Amino acid sequence: MTVVLCHVLEVTGSPESELDKDGVRQAVYEGAEFERSRKWSDAIVHYRDALELWPDNEELKYGLRRARFHMQIDRRYADPSYGKSLLRLSDRQSLELLDEVLMKIHSHYVDSLSSTYFLAHGTESVYLALNNEAFLEKHHVYDVTNHQLKAARRMLFDEYWNKPISGPDEGRKLVLEVAERLESQLGISRVPIILEYVFGGCNALDDYSSYLTPGKLTDLYSNIEGEFVGLGIEMKSEAGKGIHLIDVLPDSPALAGGLEPECFITHVDGVDVLDKPTDEAASLITGKSGSRVQLRWIDPRGQDRTGTFVRREVKVKSVPIAKIIDEANGVGYLRLAGFQRTTAQEFDEALTQLSRQGMKSLIWDVRGNPGGLLTAAVEVLDRLIDNGVLVSTKGRTSDQNWTYSAHSAGTWNVPLVLLIDENSASASEIVAGAVRDHQRGTLVGRKSYGKWSVQSIFPVSQSCGLRLTTAKFYSPNGLNHTKIGVEPDVLVPRDASEHLRVTEKSLDTDPDILKAVELLQDTQLTRTP
Structure with missing residues (x-):
């Protein structure tokens, strides 16, 4: 619909503002329909797409924010570990949990954050939870009328929205006061309200920081270790x-x-x-x-x-595919799906295998790779870059400031093409930044995601965890591409909505790989005496 409107504008010369108003109204209506159906992920995608067209529209911004909050609430109440551990806490334990989280954020989060800002997001989470079916059903809010719910939400908005807090003690007092008033008005026990301040408050942080239930913490460690229990x-x-x-x-x-x-x-x-x-x-x-x-x-x-x-x-293998895809020219292909504890070992084994099979050049594929351990990214880069800085990190505290450099021993000096796309993030972008700055190879594909920050995991009581952004990372030339991403040297257009699925059968027809092979074949020709 939006494309058609743009064409109409070009043909008729109609006022852009009127067309924009119609488009925004339609976008807001469609987003609200997704929300009414509790299709939070669809609503989030819809609002994101709409904001690319109307980036300054406040209704769309808050629609996106509201959908994210609701999806998080739904996910909490679908998480068995949330009900089994956290909802069974006492009032005192849940308040101590809030204190612990705030203390860790004040001590370690990359940016300074006030208690007022944190608790304002908690109030907003409570406000939205009182209009969330999963929350209301779990806490048996059956005898409460819509009028009572609206009155409770109005009370939150009028009396507690962005209420200034002078320190942790006053913050704890505010949270307990809200919990007691809602218990009196709606019959909801205090613990789930306090927990909304814990979880909702973390929305004051960046997109990569969050409070982790016991179940989510276990999942995260499983991803780091590269193994989990399930169906696969x-x-x-x-x-x-x-x-x-x-x-x-x-x-x-x-x-x-x-x-x-x-x-x-x-x-x-x-x-x-x-x-x-x-x-x-x-x-x-x-x-x-x-x-x-x-x-x-x-x-x-x-x-x-x-x-x-x-x-x-x-x-879960870090290197699911490693094979020679052009025997005549010795072009090897290595797909890296994630950066975990076993990555360096798997990378070494794959390169050795390819070398024995006649590798003269390498296509390294990190498309769709969401990242993982920073140290794993450094270790694999050290195999392909012989000297100089690979990446550096800078945080709010001195223990987050590090510089990682290459070592000449054990370097593979084969010609290299690195494949990236819009879902290559974090550790994948460390790789892309280093390859670009050292002019170690050619980047092919689409612009990377733009996540240039480091997260640390802190244990929290009740077997929970707190994932916090503690530093930002910088390429060897001192660049940070947050929300910008790394541009490829050779752009290969591709529909962003098309899910990337790389199998051994697809290697012969993949447009990115075909372009990489073409580039490396040219390299081999220029290197031939």
Whole structure:
């Protein structure tokens, strides 16, 4: 619709402001429809897209903010560990948790943050929770009228919105006061209100910082270690269709049981998941090692299938593919899916294998790689860059200021092409920045994501964690590409909505890889005596 409007503007010369008003009104209406249906992820994508057209519109900005808050609340209440551990705390324990979180943020977060700002976001989270079905259903708010809910929300807005706080003691007093008043007015116990201040307050931080429930903390450590218990699937819920399988890991229960990419799971142990959010559906699929789960799904050919799967430990490989893709010119290809503890070892093994098979040049693929351990990025870069700074970090405290440099021993000096795209983030961008600044190779693909910050994980009581941005990282030339990303040397246009799925079968037709092979073949020709 927006493209059509732009063409109309060019042809008729109609006032741009009127067309913008119509477009904004339609965008706000469509976003509200997603929200009414509790399709928070769809609402977030919609508002983001609309803000690219109207970046200064406040209604769209708050729609995006509101949808994010609601999605976080839904996810908390779909997380079994939230109910089993945190909602069972006493008032005193939950207030101590709030104090602990604020203390760690004041001590370690990369930017200075006031208690007033943190608690204002907590108040906003409570305000939205009182209009969130998952929250209200969990706390049995059945006998409360809409008028009472509106009055409670109005009280929050009128009396506590951005209320100045002089320090932690006054902040604790405010939170307890709000919790007591809502308990009196609505019958909601104080603990879930205090917890909204803990979780909601963290929305005052950047997009990469958050409070982690015991379950989410376990998941994060599993990703770092490269192993977890489950079926071995990458999934995303799609309303009305079920759980869309984006990818199925090799050597996994899912693959062994017949699941494949582009399947749609419709039932889990007999429970209909056609319209369940991703996190809620995932909680049904996950479980202890050795336990069973029955699935019903529609395969890519439209066939309705069922099967029983046994959950077990699944290892995620950092290097899922390493092979020679052009034997005549010795072009090797190595896909790096993430940066975890085993990455350097896997990288070494893959390069050695490719060298034995005749590698003369290398395509290193970090497209879709969301990052991981900074140290893993440094270790693999050290294999391909022989000297100089690889990356540096700068934080609010001196212990976050580091410079990482290369060592000449063990360097592979083969010609290099690095593949990047809009989902290459964090540690992948450390790699891209170093390759660019050292002129070590050619970057091919699309502009990277633009996440140039370092997160640290802090343990918190009740088996929880706090992920905080503690520093920003800089390329060897001292550049930080936050919200900018790294531009490729050679742009290969591609539809951003198309999900990247790299398999050994797709290597021969992948446009990025074909361009990389072409560049390396030219390099080989120029190097031939």
